[in-house]
Amino acid sequence: MFRDYLVKRLLYTVPVLVGLSLLIFVLSRVIPGDPVRLALGPEATEEQVQALRHELRLDRPLAVQYVHWLAGVFRGDLGMSLRTRRNVAQDLREFFPATLELTTLAMLVAIAVGVPLGVAAAVRKDRATDHLSRILALCGVALPRFWLAILLQLLFAYELGLLPLVGRGPGPRTQITGLFLLDSVLTLDWQGFWTSLKHLALPVISLSLGSMAQIMRLTRSSMIEELRKDYVVAATAYGLPRAVVVYRYALKNAISSTLTVVGLSYGFLLGNAFLVETVFSWPGMASYGVQSVLYKDFNAVVAVTMVVGVVFAVANFLVDICYGYLDPRIKYGEE
């Protein structure tokens, strides 16, 4: 049953992604302004413009361009970037791991801090812990990420000199996946691990705070509701330890709604990390995507949108699998 459901969900994503590619492909090519002129600079002659237009196949009908692009995707060719003058696939291989590492770590920190704090706030409702977590959540939601990022930079990098101001650092000596922390562990390069971790610290905090606040508040409200239920009273009356009642039983039932937010937030973080990436000069895909939009670098815009779309789909697919683990009542096949 569950397997059928998973296969069905996987198949659903195919038309979604094809539709997304079609939409973004057309949009990126019909928006006003000539990207070729922009790429060649203001002095370019008409001959230069036409030559590049031909090279990029922009002189062909839109449908032909799409088919050509789609065929290229299967060969790993995503077209040339007007900004970096390289194949977009090559750019993404370089930029995507940086954003993936940043957002994944930010999400893990958001969960690791948000869930326990949410539980603590629910258990100690209307007491100091609850109020403190509320203030933290308010700050997390209300403070703009880029502003927080600049404040953290000022304090930890500029004033105290504890952490690096910008960049991702040199990374491990040998790079395998492009995820610096993972590569450092795989190659046992602890110096590289340490440096990468220090470079990640401030961007991760800046990026995670918003999601952490959301997770915290959602966990709190679900937990409050759950803790009022009869089975919790019964378990407590049986003399089960409080931690077991709260974390093993109540949290397991309360976490479903938080999980939905995690799935959605992850995709959101991936596409919206650009403000943090800009402040920290983080060579990631989000800032690459935004620069590409500003530059009308159509092939890059399409590719970044597709990557975000795929990650969004995968994240939500994984969340669905987690639902099954957390709540056995869910009978997917009977839907």
Added chain:
Amino acid sequence: MRKIGRVLAAGLVLLMVSWMLGGCARQSAKPEPAKEIAFTFVNTVDIPSIDPAEMNDEASTLCVVNMYDPLLYPKVAEKSMEAGPHLAEKWDISPDGKTYTFYLRKGVKFHDGSELQAEDVQFSMVRMLTMKKGVSWLWSAVLKPENVKVIDPYTVQFVLNEPYSPFLASLTQLFIVNKDLITKNIKPGEYGDMGDYGKEFLKNADAGSGPYRFESWQRGSQLTMVKFPDYFKGWKPGQIDRVIYKLVPEEATVKMMLKSGEADMVNQWLTAETFAEFKKTPGVVVAENPSTQLFHIAMNTQKKPTDNKDLRLAVAYAFDYEQACRDIFNGAVQAQGPVPKLVWGHNDQVPVVKRDLAKAKEYLARSGYKPGQVTLDYVYVNTLPVEEKVGLLLQSNLQEIGIKVNVIGQPWVKMTEMATKPDTTPHMMALFISLRYPHPDAHTYGMYHPSSWGSYRAASWYKNDRVTEVLDKARRAVTPEEQLRYYREAQALVVEDMPSIYVANTIHRVAFRDWVKGYVDVGLLGYDLAFYNLTIEKPAK
């Protein structure tokens, strides 16, 4: 669930301990050699390419200037932008002004150790003309690839289709690539026998002879160049060994980096307010030089009502230049005609228009239009607040003489499209005109000769037979004196017809730490950032 919780908790503790102990460890994982002088240049603009055939902006030009050598180099030591000997030690020009023969310096080495010779110069120019990218527009109309000839290993000849007086100046933009290295590294591509002409290879390598070699490039983050010990001009103590170009798009971060000394120099694209703050920061120097950039408002001379010369003069006299230069351009100099004051060939006898409402009203009356009858469109680049402010000032100034102005923001790409036809070009267009080669030609022929129509530079759609004739003669002139005479005459004639409001020659600002010495800006894009010319009076970082 419990296991997951434990793993997450352990991760969190590890992370927190890392942050707390962060200060104890060194900032860099790869320590630099003890005596190396490293220099960090921070730019808010990304580098699109490091291939000389593709450079078309400041970021790519500065990389090329540092890794390659041009045939001719501006006379920086004399603080002049005039093209002087460099790879070419001397040259001859035929009496008809069409044939240029260059004699190359012997013993110049490429980074791979091979010698730079005439074949490399020929190959570089032919590659440029064939690829049709970057600044190839400088030569594409006057030079055919087959007319670049190797006379002997140290002599190269260019035979132009017609006389072209800016040719020598334009050669400051011809950077020589290593023919053998590129031909060994060509991949299949669109240029026939030459495949991709080494385009792919030059994305992660250099093929130059310049003072710095390419070392690494993390796209979107940083590019590193290291000293080439065998550079033909030699090295002296205090010069920079390693250049790190860091891309930092956020201005607040750039400020912190320069103030803390993490950056040695920052770029010119920061706001005037940031430079004002830098001026008050101990240990930071702000170099302010009049730039070779013109800001003008081109008036369409082929569209009603700006086709009327008296109306154009009324507009020019109503505009408040003083306020624009002081408050909008933060201390810029009012422009005197189309050629910026710093550029060789500028005519300092051209009358400078000052705001005079009485004269403006007089010209309006002469034009046949009455106050309240005229509405003009002013179009500016919608990402440039400076241009918008100028538009609002113009709107308020012209209101005083009864002319209404619509201030319209457009994307730059849309503006270049608008400027391709006289009827789609607005009455007034805000334009910055930068100097690409050290010659008055770009600001005269490029703006006011009918053959330039269709380019944004020629958005005035100006035509005056006498000016056209003088500009043609100027291009044919061989001696600098003769060229100067014609270009000056052209400037005077153009200003009489007032096809533009000549607003300002902007200020070029760069900030650096006080240990950086030898910074000179001659006004030519990218050349002020030739790091070979700088020295550092401070122990290595």
